[in-house]
Amino acid sequence: MADASIANGAPSRPRYGSMSRDRAWALRWSYFFLVLFAIFFLMPPVYMLITSLKTSAEISAATNPWWISNPTLQNYIDLLSQNQFLVFFRNSAIVSICVVILTMMISVIAAFALARMKFWGSATLATGVFLTYLIPETLLFIPLFKMFAWVNETFGVQLMNHWWTMIILYPTLTVPFATWIMIGYFASIPKELDEAALIDGATWMQTLTKIFIPVALPGIIAATIFTFTVAWAQFLYPLAFTTSTSELVLPVGIITTLIKGDVFNWGQIMTGALLGAAPPLIIYAFLMDYYIAGLTAGATKG
Amino acid sequence: MADVAARNPAALSAQPRSGLHKLMQRKSTIAFLMALPLILLIAILVAYPAGYAVYLATLNKGMTRFVGFGNFEFLFGRDTFWLVVYQSCLFAITAVIFKAIIGFVVAHFVHNIPSKGQRKWRGMLLVPWVIPPAMSTLAWLWLFDPSYSALNWLLAIFGIEGIPWTGEAGWARFSVILVNVWIGSPFFMIMYLAALKSVPDQLYEAASIDGATWWQRIWYVTLPMMRNIIAITALFSLIVTFANFDIVRVLTAGGPLNSTHIFGTWAFRVGIEGGDIPLGAAVSLFMVPILAVAATFILRDITKRGSEV
């Protein structure tokens, strides 16, 4: 018996070897394809960078587009010394920061009320928040356009063509999502924690500020990053509601002012696009884990 | 003394019952006030405009007269409208399918490699999702440039003739989908990766012991376990893709000859640039049925998952 089993065992030996060899090959293929995909995914931003370091002459000379013969920072210098570009940047920065503050204040407080305090209609409202999150801005910009005209006629407040109007508009995109994320994070905090706080004598506001906000801080950071990214990247609203160069935010500013007629100054356009992409990219580089946690939380929680 | 009172039921029930109840009532009032900014925001800037869009769509161009379904009848009679319907569906469905497949494949490759390298790769592969779409589409526009296309330059090395990326209807449609897939598949990748990590290793070990090949493991273990995430991500992406604006606007602005217009961009062209607000509203309303269907399925999936827990 024992002999037979050894005899049977012998040929199976190399099989273990082939299994680990399969593994090694699977790993090699994985890396190979990952490199291919990384090239695909990183090609446009890399090409942005390459172009931004070229002179106009080199760009129009139609030499190897992937190579820089005379690297120069002239595009950056030109753009950053342009008053107009700095105005775009300032508008974008103020709008984004205000939207972040406004959004987080509204959504953290509302999420706490929805996740923990329960009132008449709170469950419906939570569903409503989620549905709102699914309503795209492409559906809303036309009625909003008309509503703004009505506000101007009725109250004499001109909302059109002001960068600060974006501070009112962007929360419609950011608040539902931030609230949804925060409801998920708050719901994952054990109920006993607020009961303990209740017994310890904390009011609802104290429970929120002293217990929930510190405990859900990762969620708050994730929601903040998101809100900032969405606010910074928003394109349709400023395109529809602002026209004067002094009122534009960065993405619209770059596209409407740098692309003029038939003259495409690609060196500057790419520099502007890269600078426009920089703030979210920098935040992402430093807070990647929060970013990813927030991304998956949107759909996996709640 | 107090002891006596407590042991006397009659004395006990004489006390009015209100404090805690009032406290609970006050709690819901506070809660309502805390949610009020959210409610107002949604009501004034989302719910009202959404309803207002329906009303607007029933007016004539000068917004002076009620025309009922006039705008819709007008749209049904125009070839461009049917072109937009076709392109919107083609764009959204094709893009979501490719995003889902690429996301799934890349997530698998990332999941395959040793876990200490995963963070780096994941971080690198998510970059397209982080860049503002309007900005990255500019880079693609430059890559697709008719005279200086860096992509055509690469193709030329392999002896392939230059492609009119945004110049010819078919290729322009391909290009907007390509850019959308480029921006969106990292999101799928991240979602699937999170889902892959939540599948317990024992299931795979049990499947290997049962003699499953790698393909059978994916088919019988991975996919069923991830079904919910796959469905939600895809439906969610369908909504976002269907309502897209930035990519088409920047890359082709609807051209050539309206062949790449989708609902969002065409509504902008007609409503804002063309000055026919009611017609623009009518166009954008055509997104609603698809959005509603997708939203219903998402909600159903989410509540189903909620009750499973």
Add this chain to the structure above:
Amino acid sequence: MAQVTLRKVVKKYDEVLAVRGIDLDIADKEFIVLVGPSGCGKSTTLRMIAGLEEISGGDIAIGGDVVNDVPPKDRDIAMVFQNYALYPHMNVYENMSFGLKLKKTPKDVIDQRVKQAAQILDITELLDRKPKQLSGGQRQRVAMGRAIVRDPKVFLFDEPLSNLDAKLRVQMRTEIKKVHQKVRTTTVYVTHDQVEAMTLADRVVVMNGGLIEQVGSPNDLYHSPATKFVAGFIGSPAMNFITCQLEQTAGALRVRLNDTLSFPVPADRTARYTAHVGKPSLMLGLRPEHITETKPHTESNQHDFDMVIDVVEPMGMETLVYFTVNGREVCGRVNPNAGAEAARSMKLRADLSNMHLIDDSTGKVL
């Protein structure tokens, strides 16, 4: 003076009665354990005492004052939760002092009380750690420390040991008892584990289906259960219940299990049981330790019988044997050296002096 009184306390959740009218008097300094299966209303009762649940009817008084409408923080209670509910972002010191700080207690008083409580629980060296850095047992201590620091009228424990492994649970059980002996605060403790209830309590309250089945000292409950539920719930392995009939033969009563098996009822029970002769749905309740191997010396009320053993479970200091009577599994506890073997007949001895007669239709022990 911190007795707790419950009068006809009712809790309704949307027309579902979770607690159906409970009367309970808890004396000052007493350690009361509410025990019962899940869903019996024990946790709801505790949470109503804490003020975390509104009561739907009846009254609750702490220290003589009706607290029905008093919010939790003003009831002067402290609670230890099943999952400890330590604030994860605060260290142990901050966790313990949070309640006092909210009450605006002077800093030096807080400091003194925290240090004192930490000493009682032997966690002084953990004060600046975060909950995440603590083991399960240490977290449990901190949770108790947080309760002690407040120096409340009543301690409330909600299944505090069920998240610990078996060994630690036994250890912490002793710890809780020690702490209670030191601080002598009225304590209400909820658990589903009858061993925990028996070992900790001055008095045990057995609950079932939103009602109190029986209140009594651990020994009372064990030796004279009032209902079939209590008889079956307290004690491990559980009491055996065997359908039987009560017969009157020549002035003596007999419990007849089946055609072949019947035992005479102890003489001192005769008067108590006579009224139930011939009643249907009677059951004999006999604890496993009262079914043993035969011994040379026979006391009164001990009766030997032969039985084929189905399953033998050696436990070390004793061996459990299982056999079937009237279609029910019956458990006995025999000496490991008694030679019990599965599928073999064995001579066993039933000690009827500890028997219980139960009317299965009412669930009452007669």
